Amino acid sequence: MKYLARVNPKYFAAIHQCAAKGDVRYYLNAVHIEPHAAGGVVIVATNGHFMGAMHDPDGWIHPDHKSVLIGTVSKRMLSACMSRKGPDGEPPAVLWISEKFSLVSSFPDITEEPELFGQFSHLTEKTELVDGKFPDWRRVMPKQRAQFEGAYPCLNGEYLEAFNKIGVMLSGQKHFGGGGMHLETGSDKGSVVVRFNSHDLVDRFVGILMPMRGEEMKAFLPPWAEVEAASEAA
Known part of the structure; x- marks a missing residue:
């Protein structure tokens, strides 16, 4: 059996959070x-x-x-990728991907291809490769940062929550507040760059979030809050 790719299992499970779920554009459901x-x-x-x-x-x-485009991935496989310890008592080290199977292994030596059901195998499952072309992800990467002008785009909270979950998965911290997310708009003002303010992740992960359409915030605060602030100042 020929393996086609190998990756850090934690990285794979974290990035999988951004894949579409049941989209008719089948290539968006893949990693x-x-x-x-x-x-x-x-x-x-x-x-x-x-x-x-x-x-x-x-x-x-x-x-x-x-x-390589990996389509169907079960919750059990994603769980094995994120597990602290497998059945052999060791943490997952490598996710090996072949044409028909994926294997989570604790054996860190990548010079030797693992057996599907060997002693270091945490989980072996049938997976699906997608025959299609993935979008050119580089096209949505902003070329440079925008000069901040005091107005920030409207963002989907569900996606911010997903990025927070990714930060938790990658950092191993249940509360990722210690690392934090850094958001910055690109010069084209069409996207927001998401990075994690963590030594291990700052140069390893990048996220892109497209803004939502929303009403322009003409005032910095709602009127009732401005009144409250003025009374406190007095």
């Missing part, structure tokens, strides 16, 4: 893996409104493949 010129791979997923991308410097993709 995309491609090689990176600086080494390793990039893991990307998007539902068309927000996107998460992760550089895995230790990741690998078979040289015969420019990319």
Whole structure:
């Protein structure tokens, strides 16, 4: 059996949070893996409104493949990717992906391909590769930051919550407040860049969030709050 890719299982499970669920554009339901010129791979997923991308410097993709799209992934597989310890008492180290199966293994030595049901295997499950073209994720990456002009776009709270969950998954902290999210608009004002203010993640993860349409906030505060502030000042 030929393996097509291997990635950090925690990275894979975290980025999977950005994949679409049951979208007719089937390629958006998948997680995309491609090689990176600086080494390793990039893991990307998007539902068309927000996107998460992760550089895995230790990741690998078979040289015969420019990319791999992993479709069906069970909750049990995602849980095995995030587990602190597997059945052998060791944490998951590598997620191996073949054409028909994926394997979570605790064996960190990547020079030797693992057996599907070997002693280091935490979970082996049938998975589906998607035959399709993933969107060019680089096209939505802002070229530079925008000069802040005092107005911030309207953002979908559900997607912010998803990014917070990703931060928890990647950091291992149940309360990710210690790391925090850094939001910044791109120069085109069409997207918001999300990064994690954490030493281990600041240069490893990037998210993109498309703003929602919303009414322009003409006043900084609602009138009742301005009155309250004025009375306190007096």
